[in-house]
Amino acid sequence: MSDDATHAGLAPAPVLEIRGLKVTTHASPAKPILEGIDFSIAPGETLCLVGESGSGKSVTSLAVMGLLPKGSLTVTGGRIELEGNALLDASPKRLRDLRASRMAMIFQEPMTALNPLMRVGEQIEEVLVMHQKGLSSTQRRERVLEMLDQVQLPDIERVYASWPHQLSGGQRQRIMIAMALILEPKLLIADEPTTALDVTTQKQILKLIKQLQERHGTSVLFITHDMGVVADIADRVCVMRHGEVVETQPIEALLRRPKTDYTRQLLTAVPSLRPRAAREVTDREIVLEAIELEKRYGQTSRWARLTGRASAQTLAASEVNFALTRGRTLGIVGESGSGKSTVARCVMRMIEPTAGGVRVMGKDIASLGRAALRPHRKRIQMIFQDPFRSLNPRLTIGASLIEGPVNYGTPRGEALARAAELLALVGLPKDALARYPHQFSGGQRQRIAIARALAMEPDVLVADEAVSALDVSVQAQVLALLDDIQRRLGVAVLFITHDLRVAAQICDEVMVMQKGVVVEYGPASRVLGAPEHPYTRSLMLAAPGRHWDFSRFRPLDRVLEETPASASNAAVYP
Amino acid sequence: MFSYCLRRTLAAVPVMVVVALFVFLLLRLSPGDPAAIIAGDMATPAQLDRIRETLGLNQPIYLQFFHWAGELLRGDFGTSLMSNLPVTQLMAQRLEPTVSLALLSIVLSVVVAVPMGVIAAWKHGSLIDNAVMSVSVLGFSVPVFVIGYLLIKVFAIDLGWLPVQGFKRISEAGFGPFIRHAILPALMLSTIYIALIARMTRASMLDVLGEDFVRTAHAKGASETRVLFKHALRNAGVPILEVIGTGFALMITGVVVTESVFNIPGLGRLTVDAILSRDYPVIQGLILVTSGVYVLINLAIDLSYALLDPRIRYQ
Numbered sequence: 037m038s039d040d041a042t043h044a045g046l047a048p049a050p051v052l053e054i055r056g057l058k059v060t061t062h063a064s065p066a067k068p069i070l071e072g073i074d075f076s077i078a079p080g081e082t083l084c085l086v087g088e089s090g091s092g093k094s095v096t097s098l099a100v101m102g103l104l105p106k107g108s109l110t111v112t113g114g115r116i117e118l119e120g121n122a123l124l125d126a127s128p129k130r131l132r133d134l135r136a137s138r139m140a141m142i143f144q145e146p147m148t149a150l151n152p153l154m155r156v157g158e159q160i161e162e163v164l165v166m167h168q169k170g171l172s173s174t175q176r177r178e179r180v181l182e183m184l185d186q187v188q189l190p191d192i193e194r195v196y197a198s199w200p201h202q203l204s205g206g207q208r209q210r211i212m213i214a215m216a217l218i219l220e221p222k223l224l225i226a227d228e229p230t231t232a233l234d235v236t237t238q239k240q241i242l243k244l245i246k247q248l249q250e251r252h253g254t255s256v257l258f259i260t261h262d263m264g265v266v267a268d269i270a271d272r273v274c275v276m277r278h279g280e281v282v283e284t285q286p287i288e289a290l291l292r293r294p295k296t297d298y299t300r301q302l303l304t305a306v307p308s309l310r311p312r313a314a315r316e317v318t319d320r321e322i323v324l325e326a327i328e329l330e331k332r333y334g335q336t337s338r339w340a341r342l343t344g345r346a347s348a349q350t351l352a353a354s355e356v357n358f359a360l361t362r363g364r365t366l367g368i369v370g371e372s373g374s375g376k377s378t379v380a381r382c383v384m385r386m387i388e389p390t391a392g393g394v395r396v397m398g399k400d401i402a403s404l405g406r407a408a409l410r411p412h413r414k415r416i417q418m419i420f421q422d423p424f425r426s427l428n429p430r431l432t433i434g435a436s437l438i439e440g441p442v443n444y445g446t447p448r449g450e451a452l453a454r455a456a457e458l459l460a461l462v463g464l465p466k467d468a469l470a471r472y473p474h475q476f477s478g479g480q481r482q483r484i485a486i487a488r489a490l491a492m493e494p495d496v497l498v499a500d501e502a503v504s505a506l507d508v509s510v511q512a513q514v515l516a517l518l519d520d521i522q523r524r525l526g527v528a529v530l531f532i533t534h535d536l537r538v539a540a541q542i543c544d545e546v547m548v549m550q551k552g553v554v555v556e557y558g559p560a561s562r563v564l565g566a567p568e569h570p571y572t573r574s575l576m577l578a579a580p581g582r583h584w585d586f587s588r589f590r591p592l593d594r595v596l597e598e599t600p601a602s603a604s605n606a607a608v609y610p
Numbered sequence: 611m612f613s614y615c616l617r618r619t620l621a622a623v624p625v626m627v628v629v630a631l632f633v634f635l636l637l638r639l640s641p642g643d644p645a646a647i648i649a650g651d652m653a654t655p656a657q658l659d660r661i662r663e664t665l666g667l668n669q670p671i672y673l674q675f676f677h678w679a680g681e682l683l684r685g686d687f688g689t690s691l692m693s694n695l696p697v698t699q700l701m702a703q704r705l706e707p708t709v710s711l712a713l714l715s716i717v718l719s720v721v722v723a724v725p726m727g728v729i730a731a732w733k734h735g736s737l738i739d740n741a742v743m744s745v746s747v748l749g750f751s752v753p754v755f756v757i758g759y760l761l762i763k764v765f766a767i768d769l770g771w772l773p774v775q776g777f778k779r780i781s782e783a784g785f786g787p788f789i790r791h792a793i794l795p796a797l798m799l800s801t802i803y804i805a806l807i808a809r810m811t812r813a814s815m816l817d818v819l820g821e822d823f824v825r826t827a828h829a830k831g832a833s834e835t836r837v838l839f840k841h842a843l844r845n846a847g848v849p850i851l852e853v854i855g856t857g858f859a860l861m862i863t864g865v866v867v868t869e870s871v872f873n874i875p876g877l878g879r880l881t882v883d884a885i886l887s888r889d890y891p892v893i894q895g896l897i898l899v900t901s902g903v904y905v906l907i908n909l910a911i912d913l914s915y916a917l918l919d920p921r922i923r924y925q
Contacts, residue, residue: 103828107735135831148822153844153919163830199920215830 050076056114087276140216146208157196206237234371264581329392367543417489423481434469479510688891708876727811749805
């Protein structure tokens, strides 16, 4: 037997092979998006495609599926082979046949990825209708129910007949997985499938994908920006940047010995789960205080009263107490529906709390009317999650920055001079004043948003998921900026986040919320370092990559372990 | 679902009450003696007295309203001053031509416009798309009577395929003669709505085709037709239905020009005649009936949303 044959026997033919893939925009002059991508995936392997926004990882996956947006992106070179089938030469009909049967895809947003006007069972069944014409409707239904069972959905008969809007995000992603795997494709492409989900749901979905992958021998191309997820699931990792593959390595080797500076930077930027030490208390003045704050939604409607139907009230937040002192950062941590944003909005008086008090600089603003509230508005300012939508695209940066101060009577010239200073403070050039938001990157826009909040000279900044939409490297810069500003101006920050890593790096105190109730509140080092409440523990245990110390390129020596007690408790708080 | 329908239906009642009140006050609050307005310049004192008597003008105004509204509920809309026939009977005679013509036109518009819009959205930016858009601009901007006379010139006079004017009722002459007489007026009536519905379909489809679930459908291996018609069109349906419904309501009330061009004895002609002869009871009846049609169509649209979209159904 020749060497070649032995070699071929050792390395089975790859399921997917991409060589020299080039994609450009359709515009003239054509802008290159992918500049010669190479990688392959072996049977049963999980390859993670990692990179920051704009690196081309999603474009790569869409090119494989043949789903590049028509009229804006085109493949200009290279080849893609799925089990030896050249996909780029395949006819549209042939590609349609391969989709779902040989290669399937799940997407980031389970909330919008399903047709809202079709029952979910029918949507899964449609795959069979299109690809397995011989099946009778009873057989199809049985196959779908069996698949719903495999993705571990409860009460499958009911789920089969549900509309998408009746299911949670995690359940919808399970439906997507069922739809993708029902024909047992050789390749599953998962494009950030857990990014929009809560950590505990993310953990379950990742586990499910792993199980099904093992059962069916599927290869997985997993696209993500989250190094924690990568550390948990990847066999091999392919790092992309600006449309090129920077390096490809087995996971362990990549985390321990990254070959390139870029990968090194990416890993170093991952915030540690271990909380930083709290800063020294320099000022004891309480700038913001919540006292027994409560927000109830769904007051009894007139119709419900008329028909005598029981009112469905939701307690979005109840008995929330906290005090924030000057120059400190308090983090509110929790999953979606925990009430963390409700608290932020109540504190801002963007919505009316139904009970309790909010004191800003000692003055209760919870019950003030619109006019009486006005002088207090400027003391507390907000930074929003999505910098692409929080700046008016038709206003120059200067106009955005001075709008608030001018409303409060500052002369224009003075406000503009101050705006220029603020831009320098957040690290942007002075000429940014005359430019428009679309001329800036996401990170720069978030700096502008911070400058806009600071223009009002507030005592408190409320940051609602202010770094969640940013890439890790940019995230690290913005967090450092917030820290620096706090040191210089002494502003207090109320930081709302779902990301425990971010919370551990920026907060002095942390408050953990679940279903509208505060379950744990104290110094970050204690709450995140040695959590007592089972829910906090379950959150920490679900944090992806929690075994790894990314910035030091080694496993963590001491991690929170799943004890039988915590596991059983975690089950109480699903 | 049931409570949704019930709520929508009940919500239509106050609207009709307000319309009735408005129609009632229209006459009573006009300056001068309603009886004199109704009777016109040439009336004798005896005629005025008779009118005052029949309208109950000697009673307090709220009693007059309840009396009048009671008659309405019993289906009595008063008597025409010109023909001395009951208003209900006059309108009933004219209802069939107008409604059958409007129905034919709306069906024609939908059948032509929706596929046009879908294809334009699918081939967005292509030659077909541009052609559809140009045709729809034309449909908007050419006055309807010009289109009407052009149609008559080409199809009735030059080619001689269809009658020039006139109307045949389905109830009397059957479907064939009806279509022969109604097809040109329906074409004329529907141009604007074809343009409107095609544009709305295109815009709405363009939005939907950018949605994530459309990408999911492609990823499942669905064919283009399946994606367009099974997944996208239904999701694009609500705004399209809105335009179709409004279009239908506008047709019922806006057929005046078409009915004049083709000499059709419909509600439009009745309206013009009633206004020219200041036949107040007939005008009142017409306003009530057309408002009622509006309200009913709106109700039908609201209910069809619920059929289309489960998220509305389960609210």
